[in-house]
Amino acid sequence: MTPNLPDSEDYAYPKVHNSTTDITNGHILGFSTRAIHVGQSPDPTTGAVIPPISLSTTFAQDGIGVHKGFEYSRSGNPTRQNFEQAIAALEKADYAIAFSSGSAVTTTIVTALAQGGHAIIVNDVYGGTYRYFTKVAATQGIRSTFLDLLDPQNIENAFQADTKLVWIETPTNPTLRLVDIHAVARITHQHNAILIVDNTFMSPYFQNPLDLGADIVAHSVTKYINGHSDVVMGVAATKNKFIYDKLAFFINAMGSVPSPFDAWLANRGLKTLALRMRQHENNAMAIARALEGHDSVEEVIYPGLESHPQHALAMKQMKGFGGMISFRIKGGFQEAETFLKNTKLFTLAESLGGVESLAEHPARMTHASLSEESRLAVGVTDNLIRLSIGIEDVEDLLVDVVNALEKAVPRV
Numbered sequence: 487m488t489p490n491l492p493d494s495e496d497y498a499y500p501k502v503h504n505s506t507t508d509i510t511n512g513h514i515l516g517f518s519t520r521a522i523h524v525g526q527s528p529d530p531t532t533g534a535v536i537p538p539i540s541l542s543t544t545f546a547q548d549g550i551g552v553h554k555g556f557e558y559s560r561s562g563n564p565t566r567q568n569f570e571q572a573i574a575a576l577e578k579a580d581y582a583i584a585f586s587s588g589s590a591v592t593t594t595i596v597t598a599l600a601q602g603g604h605a606i607i608v609n610d611v612y613g614g615t616y617r618y619f620t621k622v623a624a625t626q627g628i629r630s631t632f633l634d635l636l637d638p639q640n641i642e643n644a645f646q647a648d649t650k651l652v653w654i655e656t657p658t659n660p661t662l663r664l665v666d667i668h669a670v671a672r673i674t675h676q677h678n679a680i681l682i683v684d685n686t687f688m689s690p691y692f693q694n695p696l697d698l699g700a701d702i703v704a705h706s707v708t709k710y711i712n713g714h715s716d717v718v719m720g721v722a723a724t725k726n727k728f729i730y731d732k733l734a735f736f737i738n739a740m741g742s743v744p745s746p747f748d749a750w751l752a753n754r755g756l757k758t759l760a761l762r763m764r765q766h767e768n769n770a771m772a773i774a775r776a777l778e779g780h781d782s783v784e785e786v787i788y789p790g791l792e793s794h795p796q797h798a799l800a801m802k803q804m805k806g807f808g809g810m811i812s813f814r815i816k817g818g819f820q821e822a823e824t825f826l827k828n829t830k831l832f833t834l835a836e837s838l839g840g841v842e843s844l845a846e847h848p849a850r851m852t853h854a855s856l857s858e859e860s861r862l863a864v865g866v867t868d869n870l871i872r873l874s875i876g877i878e879d880v881e882d883l884l885v886d887v888v889n890a891l892e893k894a895v896p897r898v
């Protein structure tokens with residue numbers, strides 16, 4: 487696919503190639519082996535099994551312009567590059583670029599690839615992405631159309647002559663609606679536009695959008711990839727050299743790079759991603775079933791339940807169902823608030839994807855900036871509660887949820 491964009495500037499960002507086949511002579515390594523080994527060769531000078539954090543901002547040159555691939559740390563950093571190589575290997579990409587936050591991934595992609603044009607975005611996209619398109623990109627001449635994509639054919643009529651990109655998220659937040667990545671990719675490419683999938687909720691372990699036809703996969707590393715709620719970072723990966731060169735030029739020019747220390751922590755988190763995701767999912771499935779069977783619950787939304795309206799699509803395009811659950815408690819705001827005040831292990835907090843369980847009220851917290859009308863249009867009612875299921879012992883989480891439910895909706 488050749489996107490209809492201007493030529494990219496020639497810029498020597500250190501190339502990040504997927505090295506999986508290099509180290510195995512053609513045998514494709516499993517997910518955890520890649521997560522643990524790619525970009526993590528022992529340090530050649532000391533033998534340190536864990537590569538040291540490279541904090542230096544500048545790199546010695548043997549002669550003018552003669553160096554080992556690094557000149558200045560904004561333009562390229564060894565610790566960051568190690569992380570990028572691992573992500574490229576896990577998303578089955580050829581290239582990956584790490585950013586200072588998930589939001590910096592968005593701003594850099596939109597600035598680099600949608601200049602002076604039009605973008606189509608799924609209507610219940612992450613709040614910060616919505617804010618960026620409507621309040622920032624709009625002031626830079628980028629026009630946006632927000633669309634319900636439950637039916638991917640809806641997108642067909644939204645293309646304009648200068649539509650440059652389509653931005654989707656699946657499952658969406660907080661109502662966990664799915665978008666058919668393969669179907670949207672096919673239509674997007676017929677219109678010579680680029681498809682970006684924000685894969686934060688699934689992580690590379692449960693969904694690989696590039697395999698389904700997406701051109702760029704984006705992550706807020708802050709969530710599952712780092713997984714320990716102690717780093718804000720982002721990453722984008724692609725197989726397309728044109729897109730890569732463009733993003734590499736823009737990240738260096740815009741300066742939206744992560745610190746080496748954060749890249750190192752995120753790489754450490756990444757090594758246990760498969761273990762964590764499996765546990766998030768096992769726990770989430772048990773809690774979703776318990777909620778579904780409970781009298782005080784009106785509706786449970788979890789793609790792994792047969793009752794999810796798009797369960798069949800989930801089985802087709804995802805390799806697992808993840809750790810996010812939303813549910814509607816019987817009653818309204820009062821009952822939701824009482825539930826959230828009474829959990830002992832689930833902490834009342836925004837964000838998601840960490841080892842610890844969190845609970846929040848989308849209408850008053852993560853989605854408070856939406857108008858009441860748009861909130862209700864995407865199903866964010868006052869009795870909706872979002873859970874980020876951690877990897878604690880599931881028996882404890884179940885007791886916590888059931889206790890809080892009994893306090894919130896007393897039996898008559």
Ligand SMILES: *Cc1c(COP(=O)(O)O)cnc(C)c1O
Nearest residue numbers: 587588589612684686706708719
């Ligand atoms: C958190 C999040 C972002 C933004 O990432 P930051 O690291 O907070 O800037 C983008 N998309 C999704 C789906 C998110 O959950």
